Amino acid sequence: MSRSRALFLALALVALALPATLPAISTSPAPSKELTGTVRDAAGKPMEGVAVSAEAEGSPVRISVWTNQDGLYAFPAIDAGRYEVSAQAVGFDRPVAQATIAPGQAARQDFTLKPLPEILPQQLSTAEWLDRLPDETSQDRRMKMVVLNNCSNCHLPANWLEKRFDAESWETMFDNMLKIAPDGSVPDDGAGDPVGRRAGGSPFPEDLKDALGGPTGIHTELMRFYRKDLIPYLVKVAGPTPAPLKPQAWPRPKGLETQIVVTEYTLPTERPQGSVGVVDQRTGKSTLYFLRDGKTVSQEAPYTPRNTYRTGADWSWGTRENESGTHDMALDFEGTPYFIGGSVSMNPARDRIWFGGRQFTSFDVRTKTIRVHSRVPTVMSHGTGEDSTGTWAWGSTGLGAVRMNIRTGEVTEFKTPTADSRPYDMDVDRFDNVWLSQIAIDKMAVVDNKTGDVTEIAMPKFESPDIRPEDIEIYNKVGSWDHNSALGQHGPRRLGADRTGDYVYAGTYWTGKIAQFDARTKTFVKLHDVPNGRWGQPYKPFPDRSHMVWFGMSADDKLGKLNPTTGQMTMYPLPSRGTNSRHLAVHDTPEGPVVWVPYTGVGKIARVQFRHDTSRN
Amino acid sequence: MGRHIAGLAVLASVFMLPLSLGAQSRYATAGKAQTDAELRGETFFNKTCFLCHNPTGQTKEVGVAVTDLVGLFKRPGVTEEYVRMRIQEGIPRRMPAYKYTFKPEQLDRIIAYLRIR
Numbered sequence: 075m076s077r078s079r080a081l082f083l084a085l086a087l088v089a090l091a092l093p094a095t096l097p098a099i100s101t102s103p104a105p106s107k108e109l110t111g112t113v114r115d116a117a118g119k120p121m122e123g124v125a126v127s128a129e130a131e132g133s134p135v136r137i138s139v140w141t142n143q144d145g146l147y148a149f150p151a152i153d154a155g156r157y158e159v160s161a162q163a164v165g166f167d168r169p170v171a172q173a174t175i176a177p178g179q180a181a182r183q184d185f186t187l188k189p190l191p192e193i194l195p196q197q198l199s200t201a202e203w204l205d206r207l208p209d210e211t212s213q214d215r216r217m218k219m220v221v222l223n224n225c226s227n228c229h230l231p232a233n234w235l236e237k238r239f240d241a242e243s244w245e246t247m248f249d250n251m252l253k254i255a256p257d258g259s260v261p262d263d264g265a266g267d268p269v270g271r272r273a274g275g276s277p278f279p280e281d282l283k284d285a286l287g288g289p290t291g292i293h294t295e296l297m298r299f300y301r302k303d304l305i306p307y308l309v310k311v312a313g314p315t316p317a318p319l320k321p322q323a324w325p326r327p328k329g330l331e332t333q334i335v336v337t338e339y340t341l342p343t344e345r346p347q348g349s350v351g352v353v354d355q356r357t358g359k360s361t362l363y364f365l366r367d368g369k370t371v372s373q374e375a376p377y378t379p380r381n382t383y384r385t386g387a388d389w390s391w392g393t394r395e396n397e398s399g400t401h402d403m404a405l406d407f408e409g410t411p412y413f414i415g416g417s418v419s420m421n422p423a424r425d426r427i428w429f430g431g432r433q434f435t436s437f438d439v440r441t442k443t444i445r446v447h448s449r450v451p452t453v454m455s456h457g458t459g460e461d462s463t464g465t466w467a468w469g470s471t472g473l474g475a476v477r478m479n480i481r482t483g484e485v486t487e488f489k490t491p492t493a494d495s496r497p498y499d500m501d502v503d504r505f506d507n508v509w510l511s512q513i514a515i516d517k518m519a520v521v522d523n524k525t526g527d528v529t530e531i532a533m534p535k536f537e538s539p540d541i542r543p544e545d546i547e548i549y550n551k552v553g554s555w556d557h558n559s560a561l562g563q564h565g566p567r568r569l570g571a572d573r574t575g576d577y578v579y580a581g582t583y584w585t586g587k588i589a590q591f592d593a594r595t596k597t598f599v600k601l602h603d604v605p606n607g608r609w610g611q612p613y614k615p616f617p618d619r620s621h622m623v624w625f626g627m628s629a630d631d632k633l634g635k636l637n638p639t640t641g642q643m644t645m646y647p648l649p650s651r652g653t654n655s656r657h658l659a660v661h662d663t664p665e666g667p668v669v670w671v672p673y674t675g676v677g678k679i680a681r682v683q684f685r686h687d688t689s690r691n
Numbered sequence: 692m693g694r695h696i697a698g699l700a701v702l703a704s705v706f707m708l709p710l711s712l713g714a715q716s717r718y719a720t721a722g723k724a725q726t727d728a729e730l731r732g733e734t735f736f737n738k739t740c741f742l743c744h745n746p747t748g749q750t751k752e753v754g755v756a757v758t759d760l761v762g763l764f765k766r767p768g769v770t771e772e773y774v775r776m777r778i779q780e781g782i783p784r785r786m787p788a789y790k791y792t793f794k795p796e797q798l799d800r801i802i803a804y805l806r807i808r
Contacts, residue, residue: 233738236792243787250743250753286752314791381724383734394738 098153098356099135103335103683105148107180109173112145113161116188120145121163123326124187125649127387128157128173134340134358134377136387136678138649140332150335161185162389164197165323193319196392199651200232201630204609206319207311215540216561217307220300222609223559223584226629230654230675232393235312244305248297252285255293255558273514273553275493292514296558299548324606327647333685336649338678340385341413342375343398350427350437350444351375351400351413353679363442370444386650386676393652394675402657403672403679406439409661411670413679419501420659421460422573430454430469434478448483450476456568457500459508461523468508468521470500474528475508475521488528490519496556499614501578503571503593509578511566514554518566518580518589520596531598536564536585559584564601568657572617577638579623581612588612588625588636602636605643613655616669619662620689624669628656633671633682642691650676722807732804735797739789755785764806771802 100106113124126147129136141147154177162168166187173183195203204222209215221231239247270278270289282290311317339358345351349364360375383391400413407424414437418429427437431454434447450469457470460480467478474489474497488508490497496514503509508521518531541561549560559565565584571593572578578591586607590599604612610630617623623636631653633646648655654675661668666689669682724733736744746759763769775798781788793801 237739237789238791239787239789240791242783243781246781246784246787249784250755253754254752286754381730381733383731384737391734392738394734397737 099137099337099358100151101355103150103685105685106151107148108152108175109149109157109159109181109183111147111183111185113141113147113185113187114145115166116186121187121326122328123332123647124161124163124185125647126159126161126185127649128152128159129387130155130157132377132379134360136338136340136649138336138338140327140334140647142332143328159183160387161187163187163326164202164389165190165193168388168390193321193323194390195232195319196236197389197651198232199629199631200226200230200393201606201608201610201627202324203232203235203319204629205324205606206322208317208320212540213303214307215538216542216545217303218609219538219540219561219584220304221307222611223561223563223565224296224300224304226611227557227583230393230629230652232629232652236392238312238314238316239308240314241305241309244308248301248305249285252294252297255284255291255297271494272551273494273496273555292553292555293558295552296548296554296560299552327645330644330686330691331646334646335683335685337681337683338650339411339681340377340380341398341400341677341679343378343380343677344375345398345415346373348444349373349414353411353413355411355681363437363444365444365446370442372442380677384676385678386652386673389651391651397652397673397675398677399654399673399675400679401672401674403659403670405659405661405670409663409668410439411659411679411681412437412439413672417456417458417499417657419458419460421464422462423464426460428458428460428467428469430456430458434458434467434469436467447480448478448485450478450485451487452476456498457510459500459502461502461506462504462573463506466506466523468500468502470497470510472497474519475500475510477508477521486526488521488526490528491530492517494553495519498556498566499568499580501569501571502573503578504573504575505593507593507596509569509571509591509593511569511580513556513559513565513567513583514563516564516566518569518578518591518598529596531591531596533564533566533582533589533598534601536562538562564589568614570615570617570623572621572623574619575617575621577617577621579615579617579625579636579638581615581625583611583613583628586610586612588615588623588634590638602638602641602643604634605645606630607634614657616658616660618660618667618688620667622667622688624658624660624667626655626658626671628654628674631655633658633669635688637691640691644688644691646682648680648682650678650680652676653678653680655680724804724807726803728800728803729807731797732800732802733808735793735801736804736808739792740801743786760805761808763808774802774805 113121122143124141127138139147157173159173160170284290284294339353346364349362351362362373402418404412404418404420404427433449436445452471454469459468469476477486495512497510498513499511506523510519516533545561554560554563563584564582566580567583569580580589588602610627613626613628615623615625625634631648635644652675653673655671659670671680724730744760779790
């Protein structure tokens with residue numbers, strides 16, 4: 075037997091053995107008696123909103139619940155086995171216990187959390203950390219905006235706030251970053267940056283070069299402009315003597331926010347190029363589909379335990395990056411989760427997943443087949459979608475939108491009226507019109523499906539007393555983009571249309587709000603404030619069947635829900651730190667929605683189930 | 692243009708093109724962290740060093756000699772004392788100094804990991 079064949083058989087045996095040897099995961103979030111307990115503080119007082127997590131040894135699945143107002147927690151039904159159970163809250167230690175679950179028997183595990191001498195910054199999400207940084211002066215508040223708008227998209231600030239450097243080292247890092255900042259030779263090559271042009275289309279002077287002598291771009295110019303103020307600020311907050319954090323902690327989850335069950339599934343690290351992964355919700359086992367010689371083949375992905383310090387499970391280990399997570403995800407008509415890595419969308423029937431790039435590509439969830447469709451003239455950005463008739467596939471591009479006839483493969487481009495506006499995401503509304511978020515100019519563009527006309531809808535200007543005249547000047551001179559943004563930008567990034575309602579929503583990445591637009595009138599409606607959302611960077615909104623709008627918070631390890639009728643927001647906790655959870659997908663069931671959250675910063679996807687009626691408030 | 696493509700390839704792999712995935716070799720190491728010190732060290736390395744010390748094209752754009760540090764301690768003349776000094780002091784205009792970041796025990800764990808990387 076060849077070595078590779080023996081390895082394959084060994085892996086296959088491991089994969090086959092997985093569901094037989096590990097506990098299976100319940101699909102119901104209802105509380106059971108199998109694992110319950112109480113969490114109290116050192117004085118014996120019950121603690122609400124403490125995350126309690128259970129993980130069977132060798133399992134890719136981790137289940138978390140939160141304590142209620144009486145400090146009580148109850149896991150859903152879980153199979154027999156040995157579990158590691160932990161409890162944690164910001165500002166407290168993290169006790170860990172072993173629990174053995176036997177069929178039909180109730181296991182009780184109580185915890186007492188001891189307060190830490192001081193807030194451990196690594197326990198904080200990026201949003202919490204930024205909120206706690208000094209902001210007594212206008213300049214401090216201004217620099218927090220600069221950090222958010224110019225650093226956070228590539229580097230979760232909580233990650234580098236863990237480190238401390240003197241001015242010379244920060245200068246060195248700036249020099250290196252300026253060599254790799256996207257100066258934007260795209261749209262043919264990548265994310266849609268215009269070659270040497272500002273947002274709106276006017277060119278930079280030809281003699282203005284970047285650090286390596288190429289044509290300069292928006293990212294480079296914004297980094298250059300803010301460098302002189304940013305480095306002293308970085309030395310102040312993350313220098314040899316770090317700035318003290320404001321001691322006040324954000325409140326823990328309470329009330330309905332605690333009435334959820336989050337099941338996290340660890341994704342395989344080894345994935346063939348271009349693979350589409352599907353996770354078995356019961357076992358956590360992943361199967362990968364990918365093209366080989368033009369045909370779709372499948373491969374079981376054996377679970378490989380990850381470095382426990384890099385999983386985000388222990389908050390004291392802070393925020394991490396590059397842990398082989400997934401940026402987007404999709405759900406089929408049965409609610410089965412798929413992960414692909416790049417940006418994806420589902421068709422209305424939930425039997426076809428679209429992903430873009432240089433060509434339209436789809437995955438048929440019934441036949442488990444990847445199909446490469448037409449090549450497009452301008453590379454697609456983050457949005458794809460399909461109309462209600464199944465006739466057209468759409469994608470957002472650096473220039474606007476591209477449409478493909480799914481049957482014939484014919485491709486048509488639609489350009490936005492404002493050139494170089496960085497159309498980012500897209501979605502199809504219930505009228506089959508196509509919405510584009512123009513992140514560089516705080517507008518939404520709408521492609522009329524019948525006429526092909528493209529109109530733009532402006533959002534209200536973001537204003538702050540801490541924005542100085544020179545900030546306005548550089549905004550007008552250079553513009554704004556996606557990875558680096560001028561101050562004064564809302565930054566509508568990913569968007570979602572209510573296919574059974576009248577509204578379209580976008581997360582404002584730089585100002586922490588959910589923007590609402592009317593699909594019937596093609597007008598702006600309002601901005602909804604996210605609680606403690608100023609630094610949370612709301613990302614993808616996703617309306618459910620009850621017209622509630624779910625959204626990811628890429629900097630805050632939370633899942634949000636907006637009731638657009640009342641404006642009420644509910645913020646649900648995620649049990650891992652450093653999730654950088656951006657996208658999400660919702661499966662509507664008769665019992666209510668099940669929300670899936672992919673983690674970009676940690677190698678997991680999470681299923682969030684609710685123990686209350688989410689359609690009411 | 693080439694450097695643009697290299698830089699954008701990194702962006703694309705993260706944000707855009709699913710068919711460009713598969714760069715899992717970026718996470719390859721010469722040895723697998725197994726002890727607690729190695730696992731903790733690998734975590735510090737991943738959070739702190741990997742952004743530059745990886746084999747991607749974007750790293751090459753920086754224009755300084757950056758390697759992925761695989762097999763570092765197998766290289767002739769590389770001593771623990773030298774590695775500790777380099778991490779703490781950095782290299783002027785090339786590598787930041789980590790003397791304010793790492794506590795001694797954290798540095799010990801990074802060294803433990805680098806020995807098996």
